[in-house]
Amino acid sequence: MATIKIKQVTKRFGRHVILDNVTTTLEAGKIYGLLGRNGAGKSTLLNLINDRNFATSGEILFDGEPINNNPAARQQMYLMSETNMYPKRTRVKELFKAADRGYGDFDFTLAHRLTNEFGIDENSMVDNLSTGLTTIAKLITALCVKADFIFLDEPTLGLDASHREMFYRELLKTYERRPRTFVLSTHLISEVQNLIEHVIILDNREFKVDQPSEELLAQAFAISGPTAEVDAITKELPILGSHEIGHIKTVYVVQPIDAMQLATSSVTVKHLDLQTTFIALTDGKEL
Numbered sequence: 312m313a314t315i316k317i318k319q320v321t322k323r324f325g326r327h328v329i330l331d332n333v334t335t336t337l338e339a340g341k342i343y344g345l346l347g348r349n350g351a352g353k354s355t356l357l358n359l360i361n362d363r364n365f366a367t368s369g370e371i372l373f374d375g376e377p378i379n380n381n382p383a384a385r386q387q388m389y390l391m392s393e394t395n396m397y398p399k400r401t402r403v404k405e406l407f408k409a410a411d412r413g414y415g416d417f418d419f420t421l422a423h424r425l426t427n428e429f430g431i432d433e434n435s436m437v438d439n440l441s442t443g444l445t446t447i448a449k450l451i452t453a454l455c456v457k458a459d460f461i462f463l464d465e466p467t468l469g470l471d472a473s474h475r476e477m478f479y480r481e482l483l484k485t486y487e488r489r490p491r492t493f494v495l496s497t498h499l500i501s502e503v504q505n506l507i508e509h510v511i512i513l514d515n516r517e518f519k520v521d522q523p524s525e526e527l528l529a530q531a532f533a534i535s536g537p538t539a540e541v542d543a544i545t546k547e548l549p550i551l552g553s554h555e556i557g558h559i560k561t562v563y564v565v566q567p568i569d570a571m572q573l574a575t576s577s578v579t580v581k582h583l584d585l586q587t588t589f590i591a592l593t594d595g596k597e598l
């Protein structure tokens with residue numbers, strides 16, 4: 312199965328460095344979460360991988376070959392983003408046909424079922440749909456296209472809560488039926504926590520985290536209790552953030568620790584969820 316290797320990639324816009332010498336591998340059949348604060352460079356990275364922009368230095372390889380002007384790579388990678396690649400006055404059904412022409416074997420059966428369930432008329436012009444329904448039409452295309460790497464940049468833009476639930480459910484269903492790689496770039500971290508297997512956090516031009524979600528969460532803790540006691544217990548630990556209410560202090564660490572050993576009758580040590588871990592790692596001050 313193919314992999315995508317991102318090797319020492321740097322991207323500058325003018326003098327502004329967006330990505331600084333980043334390296335990772337996207338493996339076949341995994342669901343990735345690409346997380347980062349606003350402006351961190353997530354869309355830039357997805358555009359580079361999908362050959363919509365070029366790296367200042369470094370290389371991106373699909374199955375060992377550079378992705379630039381590489382038809383075999385293009386055939387296996389699909390990027391859904393805010394930038395629309397279809398002409399004005401395109402109908403929903405024409406989006407599907409175009410994906411079929413470009414990639415072959417489009418899953419029209421699934422597409423028809425999904426347009427029906429989400430309440431989209433396939434004869435509608437995409438531009439005449441509401442913001443949420445436009446996103447859904449693009450998402451349906453992404454779920455039904457025959458490519459091994461699907462990149463979803465802000466996939467739930469404009470979707471209401473129940474449509475988001477439906478989308479997450481359908482993503483898992485199609486993934487189970489035909490495992491392939493999904494890379495989800497999203498700010499709705501708590502909603503995708505149970506979906507993503509591997510987390511990449513882009514922060515300050517680098518990959519601050521690039522590891523299985525389970526492994527990351529196994530070492531993400533909140534230590535809470537009387538301030539003096541918490542301070543004493545955590546003085547040797549790299550603290551990412553903290554807050555104090557009255558005499559009760561909570562500190563956040565992402566570090567392998569022995570939670571059982573640190574906890575006392577007055578100090579609790581609890582695992583963090585992905586969103587709190589993300590905030591602690593990217594801006595502990597906000598906690």
Ligand SMILES: Nc1ncnc2c1ncn2[C@@H]1O[C@H](COP(=O)(O)OP(=O)(O)OP(=O)(O)O)[C@@H](O)[C@H]1O
Pocket residue numbers: 324329347348349350351352353354355356
């Ligand atoms: N074509 C461009 N020319 C100049 N600067 C750009 C260009 N595209 C992106 N940038 C800048 O690169 C930085 C990263 O933008 P990018 O859209 O990749 O971030 P992001 O992580 O996707 O952000 P968000 O979560 O807010 O969508 C921003 O400062 C942006 O202004």
